[in-house]
Amino acid sequence: MTGQVLVDSEAFKERFEHLAAKAKKSIYLQAMSFEGDSVGEWLIDTLIASPAEDIQLCLDSYSKFVINDQFIYSTAYLKDETFRAEVKNTSAIIKKARKNGIKVKYTNPLGFLFLQYPHRNHKKMVLIDEEIAFIGGLNFCEHNFEWHDMMVEMNSTAMNQSLSNDFHRSVAENDQSTVDELGDTKMYYLDGYRSKNIYKDIFRNIDEAKESIRIFSPYVSDPLLTYTRTHKAESVRLDIISPGINNKNVFKAILSNELMKGYFNFYEYQGRMSHLKAILIDDKKLICGSSNFDFISYYFEEEVVMITENQEIVQDFINKISKPDIANSLLKKSLGDTRSYVVPLLFAGISKLCHIVATIISVKYLFRKSDV
Template structure:
């Protein structure tokens, strides 16, 4: 059980997160372990590496998904329309140089989930955001290390509970050693689920049961909520339980936005549009259970992505979340009172179902979560034009 609330700290938005993390990185004297889906060589990424290099910790390890080798600044770097994008080329080279600088100083970098031939495994990503420092401090949440991610509304939890930190450190090391397995631990008023992308449905069955057990209210925050969550949650309004969905008005994924607004409206959800881009993911059930972590509550999380999920039942954590996140965000939202396009909704639904089919095929033919340790030569650098 989390005995003291100073062992759990909610950090809302990048300034609060970076202030705490920078101090923790620089004070580390034993080990720093960082796992992110994206880690880019812009100002944000470089300041993280600089803080790591300033630390006296002899062990510095980074796990970053192969996604970063192909997507930077939300752009597929090999798409023809970006061949003349000099800023993007510069960022790609800076990312390579950033990791090389850490390696030259004794750090280690590994890339998870190679995409395979013809990008066949591209949808199967490690979506975890996990930081462990000196086996004393851990962070979980939604932030990646890039300028555009730091500009988005998001949150992280800083944890100092020894048992939780040790549990999360063990997961990092399992991934580092290419032995990632699903894992679960119950710490009393905080329960953790670590998903390996191959058996996620069993864990999400537990989560869906919790969400659908709401008797008074369900608040869910996500930019990318999709099936099977929407269909499962649609039963709540039918029995008189309000579902309030907070999702960004400035969504960076248009296909998901078109599907979500259409699906949520026809499911009877109270849709609130956040002013700007929010990357936050959370669900509050009856003001009793708070679900947070890296999952977007979407079909990719459900089917194939590696995730970190935590369920808090501690009343102080939940009240802090209400005061620092839910109430301010509701005040910044506007009700979606328009009419979602059924045509765009259906078309988007079809596209997302096709991606799901690819994800299931990829999972069937992928026998292991291979770790790609090749750093030099990452990524294939676009030539100067």
């Protein structure tokens, strides 16, 4: 397998346009968020222009209800004409896509009274013909394209087939919780708390670290934080790189309290929001994909995670992400006055609630499958 790391949206956009224009058989694309702004319009126009015979777009139903991080059924919709126009345009360009032969599927309905809201399909992947695959963190909306992020390109028939199988299962809403072994790379297809035993396999890589662990994520939290604190060897250096500008400041508060425990070095990424998610172990092994390594992903969300020892990809990540991001970060000893007892107690309560809700969802899932 050969591959490369594409840093930020412009690099991916240029590469995708080039490949889509040459595609012959298929383009399969999956994301959680899709919006009727300039990025959404660009994507649909690029897909319509492609000569590929089979083009499919798989989106989470989240995009039917949340646009630009705002709930559609809110006062913002009534007050903001620009917001209303974007909501309407999202629907319009989806209709345009379908009219031009693109198959669009929304998965994971929110259910009665939005009771299924936590269970999202958070995967991001792009598959072109039978040889090229991308995974990473990009959603198709302007604010996500403005953030620091990455997509990993892989040129491999086996990788494409593995991801294609998962894509079609998502379209069929037949969620899987499995692992594919592909030589020097493993693909993990996760379905929230149903995949807790598979997560143990991912976390075991922490135990095996000999020199260093670097975690890149805006939303890193438990169970990864506690597992890392209690399982990594004392001699192993742990660096956490997370943005100073964060669209979900509760996670910054969590890291602030954890920093006082003294088991990691905190690098605050400067300048803009970073949506990038990856774990680099000993500069030899890379864990990356759609998971933010937070409690929401662990308990509720469908994710795709790759663990690879492919040195071409690992070294590309080091050169394009790890070294530049740390150089663009401030090493912080503290994050201000963070000696708060409220945050850890609140977080413990939220984690317990997530555990209860996820258990109920898992039981309902088992019953639903038994009826099929």
